[in-house]
Structures are given as structure tokens and as C-alpha cells.
Amino acid sequence: MRNDVTEGLFATVVEALLMGRFICEYTDKVAYEYLQQETYRESVNDYLARIGRNLQLSSTGDVFYCAYNAINSADRKTAVKAQFGMTINQLEPLVRWLKLAMSALQKEASIQPGDTLRQGELLSAIEGAQTLADDLAKIVRSGQFATARSTPREQLNHIMNKLVENAYLKPHDAKSTTYTATGKWSYLYDLLEFIHTHESMGSPEDEPPEEQREMLL
Amino acid sequence: MSAREDGLKVLRALAKYGDIIMAAYEENRGFVAATEENARAIADMDRLRLIVPDPADGRYRLNSTVTELLDQSLRTSRLKVVNADIGEAIEGILFLANQYLAAKRSASRADEKGYLDDLETNVVALGDSIVGQAQMIWRQIDSDFGSVSQLSSKIALNRNTLEKVRALIASLELIDTEALYAIGSQDKELRLLQVRLPLAIDQGRKDLSDALHRLNKMLFRLNQLESRAKQVDDFVRYCDAESTAALPDYVEKTHVPAVCMAVQPMAVFGAADPLNSVLELDLAELIRNVRKEDIAPEATEDVVPLSADLPENALETLLVTPFKDAVRSVFFKSLEEGRSVSGIECFDLAPEGVSASIWLYGLMAEYSAMSELDRAIFDVQFPGEVGAFFDGNYYAEDVVICPR
Numbered sequence: 001m002r003n004d005v006t007e008g009l010f011a012t013v014v015e016a017l018l019m020g021r022f023i024c025e026y027t028d029k030v031a032y033e034y035l036q037q038e039t040y041r042e043s044v045n046d047y048l049a050r051i052g053r054n055l056q057l058s059s060t061g062d063v064f065y066c067a068y069n070a071i072n073s074a075d076r077k078t079a080v081k082a083q084f085g086m087t088i089n090q091l092e093p094l095v096r097w098l099k100l101a102m103s104a105l106q107k108e109a110s111i112q113p114g115d116t117l118r119q120g121e122l123l124s125a126i127e128g129a130q131t132l133a134d135d136l137a138k139i140v141r142s143g144q145f146a147t148a149r150s151t152p153r154e155q156l157n158h159i160m161n162k163l164v165e166n167a168y169l170k171p172h173d174a175k176s177t178t179y180t181a182t183g184k185w186s187y188l189y190d191l192l193e194f195i196h197t198h199e200s201m202g203s204p205e206d207e208p209p210e211e212q213r214e215m216l217l
Numbered sequence: 218m219s220a221r222e223d224g225l226k227v228l229r230a231l232a233k234y235g236d237i238i239m240a241a242y243e244e245n246r247g248f249v250a251a252t253e254e255n256a257r258a259i260a261d262m263d264r265l266r267l268i269v270p271d272p273a274d275g276r277y278r279l280n281s282t283v284t285e286l287l288d289q290s291l292r293t294s295r296l297k298v299v300n301a302d303i304g305e306a307i308e309g310i311l312f313l314a315n316q317y318l319a320a321k322r323s324a325s326r327a328d329e330k331g332y333l334d335d336l337e338t339n340v341v342a343l344g345d346s347i348v349g350q351a352q353m354i355w356r357q358i359d360s361d362f363g364s365v366s367q368l369s370s371k372i373a374l375n376r377n378t379l380e381k382v383r384a385l386i387a388s389l390e391l392i393d394t395e396a397l398y399a400i401g402s403q404d405k406e407l408r409l410l411q412v413r414l415p416l417a418i419d420q421g422r423k424d425l426s427d428a429l430h431r432l433n434k435m436l437f438r439l440n441q442l443e444s445r446a447k448q449v450d451d452f453v454r455y456c457d458a459e460s461t462a463a464l465p466d467y468v469e470k471t472h473v474p475a476v477c478m479a480v481q482p483m484a485v486f487g488a489a490d491p492l493n494s495v496l497e498l499d500l501a502e503l504i505r506n507v508r509k510e511d512i513a514p515e516a517t518e519d520v521v522p523l524s525a526d527l528p529e530n531a532l533e534t535l536l537v538t539p540f541k542d543a544v545r546s547v548f549f550k551s552l553e554e555g556r557s558v559s560g561i562e563c564f565d566l567a568p569e570g571v572s573a574s575i576w577l578y579g580l581m582a583e584y585s586a587m588s589e590l591d592r593a594i595f596d597v598q599f600p601g602e603v604g605a606f607f608d609g610n611y612y613a614e615d616v617v618i619c620p621r
Contacts, residue, residue: 008495020482056475060441067478071468081468083481092461095452102446108368109442110449190476192448195464201451 009034014047017055017066020083024063024113024183026170032183035064052076059190062113063183087191090166093143094188097159100126100135110189111181117169119160119177126152230265231283234258238267241279242287249277303388306343310414313339314400314407321404333406340409344417347389351424354382358431368443375436382429389422492603539568544579548595548618557619580616596621 013031016023025032035041035055045055048066056067071077098110101117104125111117126132133152140147140155144166147158160179163169168188169179195201231238237258241249249268251259259277262268268277313336320328357364357378362371394415401410467477490496543566551558560580567576584597598617604610 018480018483020480053480054475056479066480067475068480071473071478077468079481080473080478081466083479084468084477087479088461088464091452092456095449096456098449099453102449108446110446112442187476187479189445189448192445192452194467194474194476196448196451198467199455199464201448201455 010040010043010047013044017044017048017064018053020066022063022065022167022182022184022187024186026114026180026182027167032064058183058186059193060113060186062186065187090144091188091191093139093145094168095192096135096139097145097163100132100139103135104129104132111185113181113183113186115181117179117181119156119179123153123156126156227265227267230261230267234262234267237262238279238283238287241268242284247279247284249279251277302346303343303392306339306346307392310336310339310343310410311396311400314410317407318400318403336407337409340414344414347385347417347421348424350385351421351428354378354428355424358428358435361435368439368446372436372439372443375432375439379429379432379436382425382432386422386425386429389418389425392418394418540571540579541583543567544576544583547580548583551595551618552620555620557617560616560618561614577613577616580618581613584616584618594621595619 009031013023013034016028016031021027023031023035035044041055048054049069052069052072053066054069056065057063058065068076068080071080101122102108102110104122106125126136136152136155136159139145140149140158145159145162147155149155149158160169160177164171164179166184167182168184170182172178172180237249237255241247248271249255249259249262259268263270263277267280267283269280270276271278313332317329317332317336320332357374362374365371365374397410397414401407401412467473546566547558547560547563550563560577561573564573564576567579571579581597581599584592584595587595596619598619599611599613600615600617601611601613604612
């Protein structure tokens, strides 16, 4: 019986990973705990390795996802490019919304996996500040959050639904407007950090002073 | 030369070269700075073995005995530098313990009691102070520095608390517990110096070490949050100035990191496993939803009702066909031979033109049509297998008849 359960979980976890799902304790606690155990994690990884993939864990250990081992064929390259291209296209509106949420909630820290988000709280902050409402309108003008809806309430509702659809948020129940941020944010931050490092996106105040720069040269 | 004279020479040299020794001890990790002016002093100290050449590079450093002597002597004053409260409290405790012993030796009862009471009060106060400081730090940690809400303030508060904890741990490390044990062993009333105080110190040290670990972890997390928030700001600024289309194609690089290689969702593949009972409900749901339109009611107007009217006393003769006869003969054969008989084995009994499946159906139908009494005579089995799709079908490959 126990073997049946473990086998069933193995199949469920592998299928979820191959379907591009991100497994964290907020989306699938059982699968996440399953992958937390080294033996099971290794068995999943061994299986994925046989089909040229591997199990990845975000830098903070919040989320598991599946990645290709290497780009060793034209088909693989096309698949990686398509997926990464899609992620990059979604990145800008997502990060802009993140910044908007941080400003609206007056938080210095960005949304973290496990954080609770209340749509009502966000909406009242946005409706109370024209700048935030303008930013929201700008976000829904194009990209993945694009919508023809005109009121901040509808626009925010549309974005929240999209975030649920893309597994960044999980509603507390089917009709709830209170959400839990999932571990997928952790993947997003890893990606952001990678781009930040490679594109040297640091603000001017991060740059070393003139004399230090001379020393570096 | 007597040992006494040798000893006096060493002590005089220690006094004479005290500045050089202290400079080496405090500022140069025990190494003596060699200059032209102190060449003679170095030679003198080397002769008296106050300093020794280091085997690694030949530089002179203080003999380990001299270093230990200074460590021991300076412990309390260093403690006072690190933490004045604890340093002074320890100094006061040692002083009161010594005074108590002196009063006891001089049989001054009143002084003895007074010193002992003071000593106990000081020991309790110091123990409480150590435990209290650790508790206060833990309260701050447990509240996640709840007194402030801004991330930057939390980081500053965390750093400040970390420094405080480090200083407290350093001061506890500097408490000379051996001296406390030594003085505590001289009188049973002073046992609190051997038990109570060391216990409080140990507890404080343990709590503070745990706090240090937790604070470091929290600081790491807070710094990470700060850097992520900064990355969000920087990315938005980048998008304002340029577009994400300007980002290079990382997939084209020689080493593509895993973060850029998340898999493309794989389409659902494979066939349902009809033998997996776990899937039964899902499959039933699927089957139920396959037919969306309602089933048309069957036409009834052309159906001629069956007549139940039979002419009185009319005899109905049921013909026994060769097929039925052959089917029955299989059951009789099994009874006659008293063994199990396979329908396929007896297929040669079937009339010409009858297929094997019809033959087997005939055997099954015969058995089904038997009365309860007749059926009790036979044990009939249908070896075969479940259909490859979840449709509830069972495909019999043979009919085995066996007398009970």
C-alpha cells in the first residue's frame, strides 16, 4: 500500500515537472515534501536525467522545477528559446506590477513566497493614489496583462486572475480575493538576479567611487 | 649561580623590557619588532628565554609561558574593556570572596556574614543580568524586530544586536571560571561560585550563541530581501530606459544557466490505464461527459404488442435444434466422464458452420437458462481476460464445465 502511494506520488511529481509546473509548499505541499527527501529527489532526478532533464531548486529552496540538462540539439534549442522567450516577455509587466504592489502596500521588500495578498487592500491603496492608478493602467495596456477594462477594480481583478493562472498566486478558496504568493516568485527572483548581474543593472550609487574605480582599472 | 638569582634576573628583565613585551603582546600578535635600538634587549631576552625565534621565519616572538602569564593577569582588565558591567561585577565578586575568606580567618563573624550576603547578592545579580540580557535579545529576535517596520531599520537593528551579542559572548569567554572554581573550593559557603555562577554563565553563553546563529540567518535573509527589492527597482528602471527586447539571447551563450532552461510544458501523452483502479472515478467522469446530447426516445408506434392469448389446450412443441442438442451433449459428457470439459475441446461437436464464439455463447446461455437445481450440478468457469479499454467487458476465451 505504502509502495503504491509512493509510486503514485512519483508519477504525479514527474508528470507535474514535465508539464512545466513549479512545485512549492503553497501549491502542492505533499509533492514539495516528497521532493524534500533526498532519496525521492534522487529517484526523480535519475528519471529526468534519462530524458535529458534535471530537477532544479531555486536559490532560496522555495520551489522545485524542471530544466533541460543541456542544449544539444536544434529541437532542444528551439524549445528552450521558446520557453525562455515567453518568460522574458512576461517579465516586464510582472516586475512592474510587483513594484506597484510594493508601493501600494508601502513595503520595502518585494513579494515573497508565502506572503498573503489581499486584493481589497491593494485596490484601496491604488484607488487612493492617482499615480498608482496610472501605473496600473500602464501595466494593462500591453503584454500578458493586457485588457480593455477601464476601472482600477477591473484591471486589478484581471491581473490577479492572470497571476493565479500563471501560478504566481494561489487564492485561499475558489471565490476568495485573498491570495498566497507561491514559490514561483523565488524562480522569478533568481532569473532577475541573473539578468541583473549579466546586464550590470546596478544603480549609480552602487558603483565604486572614482578612486576605487581607478584602482580596479 | 643559584636558582633564586636566576629567577630575580628573569623578573628584572621582565620589568626592564616591559614596554617591548607589552607592545609585542598587544600590537604584534606576540612578535617582537626588531630595530637597531632594541637589538641588545632582544639578545638579552633571548638569553633568558623570554623570547624565542619562530621556526617559520626566524622572527622573535614571546615565549608561550610569558604570553600565558599575561593572558591570565590581564583577563579581568580585558573583560572590563569589553563589558564594563560584567568585568566590574566579576572583580567585585572575587574581591568579596577574598574578603570573606580573610574575615573568616580572622574570626570576624559579623564581617564574614556581611561579605557573604553581599557576595550572594552580587552573584545572583550577575547571573540575572547575563540571563536577562540574553532574554532581551531573544525577545527582539522573536518579534522579528517588530519595533520597526522598515526593512532598512530592521537591518540596522539586526546589525546592532549582532554586535551586542558578539560583545557579550566575548565578555563571557573572558570570565576566569578557573579562578572562580579555585576560590569556591576554599570554603563550602563559596560553592555558589563553583555552581550557581558558572551555570548562569554557561546558560547565557549557550543562549547567546544560539541568538548569534539566528541573527546571522536573519541578517542574511534581510539583506536578500533588500537586494531583491533593489533588483526589482533596477529592472523597472532598465525597462524605462530600454526594452526587454534589448536583452541578449542568453540561450545562444556557451554556458546557459539552469534558470534559463526551464522546460517547455510537455503535452499530455499516453493512454489511460484501464486496470488502474485509482483512475476509475476519473474515467467514469470522462465517459459520462462524452455524450453531450440526450438520447432520442425509441419509436413505439410500429411495435406490435405480443399476444398473450393462446388457444385453450393448445400444445406448444419446442424444437430441439442440432445446435442446442450439441450444447447439451457437452454438459452430459462432463457428467458421464466425471471430469471438467473444455468448450473449445468439444468444438468438434458443434454443427457445421457455427463459429467458436457462437459455440461458447451457446454453452454460456445453456448454463444461464438452467434451473437453480440443475445449475447446482455444474461448476462452470470462463477463463479469459478483461478488455483492453475501461468498458467493463470481460472476454471469455473458453467455457470449462465441471461436475460438482
